[in-house]
Amino acid sequence: MRVQSEQKRFQTPSYVADVFLDYFNQRVRVENYRGNIKQIMIVLDQLVDDHQFTKIIFHAKPEQWTQLLSFGFELEAVFKGYSNGSDQYAMAKYKTNDRRTSEHWVKEDDILLDVYQKGRDVKAKELPEEYTFRRAIEKDSTKLAELYNKVFDIYPTPMNEAHYVQKVIQTGSIFYIVECKGEIVSAASADVNRTYHNAELTDCATVPEHRKYGLMKKILQKLEEELKKEQIFCAFSIARSLSFGMNAVFYQLGFDYTGRLRKNCYIYDKLEDMNVWVKDLSDFNN
Template sequence: MEIIDLTLNKDNKATIHGSVYSLQYEIKEEDYYLKLIIDYYNKRLKILNYGGKNYRGMAKRIDYIAKENNFDKVFIKATSKDWEEFMSYGYILEGIFKYYYNGDHGYCLSKFYSSKRRDSDTIEKENEIIETINDYKPKDIDIKLEEEYSVSIANREDIQNITKLYDSVFKTYPIPLNNGDYVNTLMENDVIFIYIKHKDKIVSCASADIDYLHKNAEMTDCATNPKYRKKGLMSVIIDKLEEEMRKRDINSLYSIARAVSFGMNKVFKKHGYSYTGRLINNCNICGNFEDMNLWVKKL
C-alpha cells in the first residue's frame, strides 16, 4: 500500500494510505482567500478560486504549498482586473479563457518550479500541427451515423462501459475515469457524458463539465476506440454536447486538447473554436506529462 504525505497548509499535513489523485482545500485569511486543488497525480496546484487584494500573501502561500509537496507547476485562471498582479511573482501567461467569467476573459497564468517542467520537448511538432490546422475553416458539421451506430446521453447504467473505454484508450489520464465511483460522482456534479455505441459497444465518448455560476463549460474527456477513429464520431459528440449546452444557457465553451494530437485539434478548429494558448507540461496523460492546447468558443 502506498503511503503519501501531503502538506495542505502551514502546520497542517496529511498522511494518506492508498492511492490519491487530488484533494480540494480552502485557505481563509483576513486579507485573502484561496480555494485550490492539491493535484498529487499531476504534481501541480490548481487555483480554483481566489479573493482579496493581498497578492503577495497569496503568492507566498501558494509557493509554500507547491514546494513542500515537491510540485513543479501552479496555474490559476485570473480575472481581467487583476491578472497582471500575479506577473511580478513569477507567473507567465500561457493562454486566455475567452468569455470564461460570464463573458469576461480569464487569463491562464502559470508558475514553474523546475526547468524540466517548464521546457517542452515537443514544441516544434506542436507548432507545425497548429500551423497546418490554421488552414482549415470552421464549417457546419453534418455527419450521418451509419445504421448500427447510436448517440446518447449517458446515465448510471452506462458507467461500467464508459470506464472500460477510457481504460483501454489512455495509459494514464489526469483524473481516474477508469473508476466507476468517480465517474458517478462527476455525473452528480454537473458533468454530462455523451457517447456513441456501435451495436452494443461504447466506442466513443466525451463530456461537458458545466460551471453554471460563470455560464461556461469545458468540453473534455474525449476518447475514441482506435479501431473507430477517422469516422467523424467525435465531431458528432461535440455537436450534441454543444446542443445540450445551449439548452442550459451556457455561453462559453473551452477545451484543453493534447497538443500532439492532430485529430482532436482539427475537430475543435472545424467546430469554430479559436486557439488561444498552450499549457506546457500541464498534466499526466498517455504515460507522460504533455502540453495541452487551449481552444475556446462563444455560443
Template sequence: MKNQWDKDVQNDRIVGYLPNLNNIEVNRIMKLMEQDSPGKFIIYTLSKYKDILLNLGFSLESKLSGFFHGDEALIFTKYHQKDRLLSKTAKENKEVLSIVKGDTKEPCEMTHGFQIELVKDVELEELARLFQTVFPIYPTNIFDPDYLQKVKDSEEYMFMVAKDDNGIIGAASAMNTGYQSAEITDCAVHPDYRGKNLLNAIVMAIEKELVKKRIYHSFSLTRAKSVGMNMTVKRLNYRYEGTLINNCIISTGFEDMNIWTKKLKG
C-alpha cells in the first residue's frame, strides 16, 4: 500500500496516510513539524505503528474501520495551537450523540417523484449552485464547476444527485481513498426539499456503485453538532467510531467531525 500526503492550507492541517510508517516517513514527520507547524497534524496509520507516533508526541484521536484495504486505521493527531485542540461544542456534541444513539427508527423510504442518478458533465454548474445554496463555507472547492469536473474526471470522486422537474435538488459524493475504501461526503439537500429522505436514497445509491467498484468499506465525517446528518448515517447502519476536534472549516469556522463507518455487502 502506498503512502500519501496532503498539505491542506485552507484547513490549516497536514494529513499523512501512512500504511507504511518507515524511517523515511518518520524523518519527514519530524521535519514537517519543525518547518510547517500546522494548526493540526493528522496521521492515518496501522496499529502496529502506534508506539512510534506516541513517542513523536502524537495522541490517538480516533479510529476508522476498514480504511486500509479492510484493515483498521488509527488516527493520530498533534496540535500546534492550543485553541485548535479545544472543542468549542463538546457539550453539544455529547447531546447530539445521545439523541442519535437513542434513535431506533429505520431509514424511511423516499417520497416518490424523484430521480437518483450519477451526475452528468452538463449538470456540474447546476450542482455547484446547489452547493453554494446549502453551504456558506466549505473545506473543498465544490462551489467551482471546473473543480467538480476535474475531480470527476480523475475518478477520485463520484457524484450522485437527486432530481425532479426543477433540476438537481440533492447530492452527495463518494471520495475514493485509494485503499479500497471511500468517504461519503458533500451531502447537500436544497432547503425546499428537506424532510423527504433524499439523502437516504442518495447514499444507498452511492453504496451500490461502490460495491460495483469492489469497494466494501465506506465512512462519513459528519458535523458533530448536526443531529440531522448524524441521524441519517446512523439509520443507514453506520457505526460511530470517534470525533475529530476542529478538523475542518464548515459554515461557522473550524468544527468537530464525527466518524461513522460501514462495511458494505457485496
C-alpha cells in the first residue's frame, strides 16, 4: 500500500526546512523552517513537479509572512499563539485553478453568519444516564476505528484502521470517548505538539442517531481540561466549513474564527474548505 504521507527534513548551509508531504490530499506543507526562504521555494517547486501536488501550504512566522506574498502566496488563516505563544500565518499557493476555486464559499460565509447569530450562550442539554465519558486507552483502538469507518466515507487520515489509531494514541494524542451500552458513539482527540505547546482538537465524530444531545461539545470541554493540566494553552481546530454544527460548537466554546483553508483536504466525498478556530486556554474569561 502506498504511503499516504511522510515528513522530510531538507537542509543546506543556507536553510533548514521540515516539509510534510501529503500524497493523499495532494499537498505539501512547511511547518518549521529557518534560513533562506527563496532557496526553500526552489525545493517546494521541485516537490510539486515530482509529485503533482496542487497546493502548497507555508506556515510563516509573523515577521516573514508578507515576504511570501512576493512568491505568489496568499494568507488563509492565522493560528494565534501557535508557537509557544507566537502566532503562525498559514500561507497558501495553488497550482491549478480547480484547486484554488471554491464552489461553496458564499454558502460557507452564510453558515458562519448563522453560527454568530445563534450566539455563544446556548443552554446545555441534559444527558440520559446511559452515556458515559472517559479518556480512551490503546485497547479502544479497534472500536474507535469502527466509529470513524461508520461516520466518514473518506477522511484525511486513516482513522478507520485500528493500528493507525493505536499509533496515534501511543505518540501522545489524547482521545476522549462517549460510550452508550458498551459501544463508542462519539469521540474526539487532542493532537498535542509538546515542542510548540499547542494542540489541535480533531477527529471529531458522532454516530448520527446520537447527535441530538450535544455530546461533542462536552467531549471538547473535557479535552480542554486535559490540555490545561499539561499547560498547553493554544488550542485550535480545523472544522468543515459546510458543517453548521461543528462550527457552532467551537464558537459556543469560546473559540475565535481566524480564517478558511480553501480545498484543504478530502473529507466525506470531496476536497473541502476548512474553517480555523483558535482559543487561548489561559484566558479564563474566554
